[in-house]
Amino acid sequence: MEHYNMNLTLKVWRQQNAQSQGAFETYSVKEISSEMSFLEMFDVLNEQLIHEGKEPITFDHDCREGICGACSMHINGQAHGPWHETTTCQLHMRAFKDGDTIVVEPWRAAAFPVIKDLMVDRTAFDRIIQAGGYISVNTGNAQDANNLPIAKDKADESFAAATCIGCGACVASCKNASASLFLSAKVAHLALLPQGDAERKTRVLNMVEQMDKEGFGACTNTGACEAECPKGISIMNIRRLNAEYIRAGLSGSIAK
Amino acid sequence: MKNFLTSSIGKKLVMGITGVSLIGFLVVHCYINSLIFLPDGIRRFTEAGHFMGTNPIIRTLEIGLFAGIILHIVQGLMLTVQNKSKRPVGYNVSPGNKSSKWYSRSMGLLGTLILLFLVMHISHFWVPNRYSQHFGSGYEINLYEKMEMVFQDPIVVLVYVLGCISLAWHLLHGFWSAFQTLGLYTPRYAPLIKGLGTAFSIIVPLIFIAMPVAFYFGWLPPASSYVPSH
Ligand code: HEM
Numbered sequence A: 001m002e003h004y005n006m007n008l009t010l011k012v013w014r015q016q017n018a019q020s021q022g023a024f025e026t027y028s029v030k031e032i033s034s035e036m037s038f039l040e041m042f043d044v045l046n047e048q049l050i051h052e053g054k055e056p057i058t059f060d061h062d063c064r065e066g067i068c069g070a071c072s073m074h075i076n077g078q079a080h081g082p083w084h085e086t087t088t089c090q091l092h093m094r095a096f097k098d099g100d101t102i103v104v105e106p107w108r109a110a111a112f113p114v115i116k117d118l119m120v121d122r123t124a125f126d127r128i129i130q131a132g133g134y135i136s137v138n139t140g141n142a143q144d145a146n147n148l149p150i151a152k153d154k155a156d157e158s159f160a161a162a163t164c165i166g167c168g169a170c171v172a173s174c175k176n177a178s179a180s181l182f183l184s185a186k187v188a189h190l191a192l193l194p195q196g197d198a199e200r201k202t203r204v205l206n207m208v209e210q211m212d213k214e215g216f217g218a219c220t221n222t223g224a225c226e227a228e229c230p231k232g233i234s235i236m237n238i239r240r241l242n243a244e245y246i247r248a249g250l251s252g253s254i255a256k
Numbered sequence B: 001m002k003n004f005l006t007s008s009i010g011k012k013l014v015m016g017i018t019g020v021s022l023i024g025f026l027v028v029h030c031y032i033n034s035l036i037f038l039p040d041g042i043r044r045f046t047e048a049g050h051f052m053g054t055n056p057i058i059r060t061l062e063i064g065l066f067a068g069i070i071l072h073i074v075q076g077l078m079l080t081v082q083n084k085s086k087r088p089v090g091y092n093v094s095p096g097n098k099s100s101k102w103y104s105r106s107m108g109l110l111g112t113l114i115l116l117f118l119v120m121h122i123s124h125f126w127v128p129n130r131y132s133q134h135f136g137s138g139y140e141i142n143l144y145e146k147m148e149m150v151f152q153d154p155i156v157v158l159v160y161v162l163g164c165i166s167l168a169w170h171l172l173h174g175f176w177s178a179f180q181t182l183g184l185y186t187p188r189y190a191p192l193i194k195g196l197g198t199a200f201s202i203i204v205p206l207i208f209i210a211m212p213v214a215f216y217f218g219w220l221p222p223a224s225s226y227v228p229s230h
């Protein structure tokens, strides 16, 4: 694709800390290359702000290769911007054209309070994982490969669920700020494997309880999460989450 | 498990179970009422209506139906409000229809429209009928004649049509959503459930719409043309 440069107007959410009010600020950036990533464009803007003696914009990022899930930005009304199955760091400026105005907001959810500017606190996800998103085993030496036979379709489905990077785009896109897609990916990933089977009932009950405590909403199956998930996690996992929940509840298991 | 029906998933299970029950009710209701379109329809409809209004099993199920719809409404409205509170600060630019269908996001609103229609609908037929049975003549009212009367008013006909359209949108999302909530929307059955749900959401409300419209335009035989045989 042909390379081009563009001038852009950015409307970015600025907020000093969790307590302060926050507002949009408007910035112009010039001569942005279509080959840049969205975050590189933000680096250019931040350099510019530093040169002007202003405070740079705080935003979350780590791997910049689409695997860590840190780069939470709501761009022109979409989590991670306009490209399908793409994180913000993998979004490139060729998605935009000269003269565009781009509105950048933090994830909006009661369970993800703003720390500063575009950075939100996603530790609620960590606490949901701590409530059961693991298996309890004594880790000795690694076993030989293929010691446990696992059907190919189960392994594939589990692997697909395990590609969730915990980015929170599902919560950000859901009208109920529900964490169901994230939780369902974690529950399905383990419930499909023999290693996860032993604790599957208490796991789902504990993780659902923690999700509710964190202040996420209830799923109403709108499918916005799936459409915005950078890893294409399917809402079929939410079907499985519900089935796991019903099975655990009816068997009389209790969250602990 | 003590939070089984009160957790976020539990509340949705309640919505799903009551929702599916309401769909079951619609099947019966739609079948019986559509008898008016058949030859000798007044007799068929009146006999079926008499059975439904007097059979003790049906009358017991009716109590369950009322409990179910009240639970569905109260839980649905509470969920709508609670879910809304989970995003206290909204987006400046919202995704709109890019990632989800408008009617899937408007179940509370569509449900409220259905509720408004239901209040009118129940006071048109159910209330006078049960009143007559228990406090009046001791018999049911002539429901066919009542429909003929009620549907002379174009405003009433319009409200019924709008109520049924709201129901259609509500079901277009609600039907498959209930199966998803109950863990039954498996890849194997998903196409069947989606297809059945779409057909149901269009056909059933259309049949219901046809009733007030047909009475209004006088397409059905007049109530006076029917003389009960007993
Ligand atoms: C005959 C009338 C009705 C039928 C057949 C019906 C059916 C359904 C079904 C099947 C669902 C899906 C449940 C699920 O996703 O698990 C549902 C959800 C819902 N209904 Fe109804 N409903 C009716 C009336 C109402 C009324 C009167 C209200 C409110 C005033 C209402 C409000 C809701 C709400 C808020 C939801 C949840 C939306 C969601 O989870 O996506 N419904 N309904």
Ligand code: SF4
Pocket: A069, A163, A164, A165, A166, A167, A168, A169, A170, A171, A181, A182, A185, A225, A228, A229, A230, A231, A232, A233
């Ligand atoms: S399910 Fe998708 S959108 Fe949600 S946290 Fe995981 S990767 Fe992100």
Ligand code: FES
Pocket: A060, A061, A062, A063, A064, A065, A066, A067, A068, A069, A070, A071, A087, A088, A089, A090
């Ligand atoms: S910075 Fe790691 S996914 Fe974007």
